[in-house]
Amino acid sequence: MPELPEVEQAARTLGEQIVGACFDGTIRCSWLKTIEGYAPELLATQLADVMVTGWRRRAKWILLSLDNQMTMAAHLRMTGRFVVCGRDEADIPQQRVAFGLCDGREVRFVDQRKFGRIRLLTPPELHQLEDAHGYEPFDVVLTATVFFSLTQSTQRIIKAVLLDQTVLAGIGNIYADEALWRAQIHPQFPANQLTLVHVTRLLDAIQTVLRQAMTNGGSTLRDYRDSYGAKGTQQDNFMAYDRTNQPCYRCGTPIVKMVVAQRGTHFCPQCQ
Ligand SMILES: [Zn+2]
The missing domain is CATH 3.20.190.10 (MutM-like, N-terminal)
Structure with a gap:
């Protein structure tokens, strides 16, 4: 999607x-x-x-x-x-x-x-x-402090918060997994227990992952094409998503896939 x-x-x-x-x-x-x-x-x-x-x-x-x-x-x-x-x-x-x-x-x-x-x-x-939608991830008003107050105000796990379009707009399953891997945060970590340091790192990871994907024309797993018919290439840069059982690029532990927030979620059980 x-x-x-x-x-x-x-x-x-x-x-x-x-x-x-x-x-x-x-x-x-x-x-x-x-x-x-x-x-x-x-x-x-x-x-x-x-x-x-x-x-x-x-x-x-x-x-x-x-x-x-x-x-x-x-x-x-x-x-x-x-x-x-x-x-x-x-x-x-x-x-x-x-x-x-x-x-x-x-x-x-x-x-x-x-x-x-x-x-x-x-x-x-x-x-x-x-x-009806939350902050755009690149909106200048979305500072780490603002993001911190958003995560503090919910008892949900962080992956569910990232997928909630009324909190942040535009992030789905792929880039949630990629950002959490990059920020070294477990997808089931309670959002309101994240520190400001965690949240700062996560916001930076979200923006980095999205920026890189935009540079690469997005990800094409199966059907996606842009309006010229071109595929994206960001799938070649995935660090966690779609890498089940493959070694984590940071620590070598096999990436695990499990259902989190009703979605197939990929993460490193060692360094996240
Ligand atoms: Zn790892």
């Missing part, structure tokens, strides 16, 4: 191709749940002659700002990806929706597992989406 680095990369590579372009108001949709809550005709009407003015990411959402005050919000969930191509090109297998652009291209959403979603948001709805 795409996490912050993959969504950021998908958003950037989509934005590079369509910021400045206009939707022409044509839509071809073969799976209505992808555009939940909208009749394709209604969506088409709202997108006619509407320009994409910018892109950004919030949590695991791709946000395209439009010049009609609305925002197109897309969540890739497990297997969603965007493809921008000529309208004449053949439909792609598992293509769920295609939005026509005035320049003869189409923005297509391909999604094998069909959990991905695309919505048009009004400004209040955008506000609501923003408010």
Whole structure:
């Protein structure tokens, strides 16, 4: 499932191709749940002659700002990806929706597992989406002290806290395991027993791991592709995730996999 680095990369590579372009108001949709809550005709009407003015990411959402005050919000969930191509090109297998652009291209959403979603948001709805998520890991207001107060205020284990999108936004199973390995913290350690030193190290590890993954275009375990169709390479740099029984790069102890916070969790039982 795409996490912050993959969504950021998908958003950037989509934005590079369509910021400045206009939707022409044509839509071809073969799976209505992808555009939940909208009749394709209604969506088409709202997108006619509407320009994409910018892109950004919030949590695991791709946000395209439009010049009609609305925002197109897309969540890739497990297997969603965007493809921008000529309208004449053949439909792609598992293509769920295609939005026509005035320049003869189409923005297509391909999604094998069909959990991905695309919505048009009004400004209040955008506000609501923003408010539903916690701190961005690179937000300057997220200092170690702020993060410490977040961990102090819960009795949960740290892995569960890292996965909670209302605390930190954009971290999923892969980067939680990677950050905890780097910070040498056991995934089941109670969050409120972490010291400020631990938490400072963990925040640094989170940012380092995410930054490295963004540099490498995210991780591609199976399906993930950016909006040009390229795979990420961060999977080649995993230190804990997906390394069950392989020696820890720090101490040589075999990496263990067990279920923590309902997720398959990889960690070093010796040095974490
Ligand atoms: Zn180790």
